[in-house]
Amino acid sequence: MPERQRADARRNYARILAVAEAEVAAHGPGASLEQIARTVGVGSATVRRHFPTRRALLEAVSRKRIEALCVRAHHLTGAGDSRQALLDWLNDVVAYCVSARGLAAALAYDGAESEPIHENSCSAALEEAAGPLLRRAARDGAVAADVTITDLITLIVGIALGTEHHPDPAARAAGLFRLAVAGVSPRR
The missing domain is CATH 1.10.10 (Arc Repressor Mutant, subunit A)
Incomplete structure (x- = not known):
């Protein structure tokens, strides 16, 4: 405004x-x-x-939560274990998306609004804030070099949207996120 x-x-x-x-x-x-x-x-x-647009409304409604996630990313950037710092932040994003109705939709990359005026400002803010976390984790070999924040946000949005009608969406989303991080292969 x-x-x-x-x-x-x-x-x-x-x-x-x-x-x-x-x-x-x-x-x-x-x-x-x-x-x-x-x-x-x-x-x-x-x-x-x-x-x-509906996205403009959802972004405005989500602004405080997005700002809190950005502050959290900045805080974690200097944390000791780069992998754990990134995972802590991503867990926070999952928890926020599940607890704040509309946040996952505000973060979704739907491709329908390709003009710069309609840029997804929520996702852009998170990408900028979490970029250093991801780059550090990639530099340390804790994350594949080709993984992007966009990939991770898209994964989280999918998990949040896919679990929103589950009887315990927070627990289900957290479990699916752990599965995504661990992978589907058995531990050796």
Whole structure:
């Protein structure tokens, strides 16, 4: 939201965002924009002016969580064991995606929005923040050199979306992530 907006537009944005957070928490990424507008008491055009796409809405709702994950990545960058630091951060991403409805959808690379104006800012922020973690782990031989943060985020999004209707999505997602890290081959 531009800081140069009128005071009433900033208030509308804050009210819409607060209601959107509640709607996404209750109904997931498919939360109704029309319901958000009705709850706030504005027209749907006002909601769409602030959030022209569903992704823009989900990214705004997820912004604080994304910022926390970025801070966590920066904190872990200097940790002793580069593999463990990367896995700790990825576990945090899995936990956030499972606990925060809409976050996995905000991180998904759907390919439908290829113009730079529609860049997936949530994923871009995580890629930038976690890049040093991954590069360090790759340099230490703890991760294959061709693995990217995009690959890892895509894996996590798939796990989160695939477990969202499980009776215990957090446990199921954590288990699938451990399986992905360990691989399917038996330990020797």
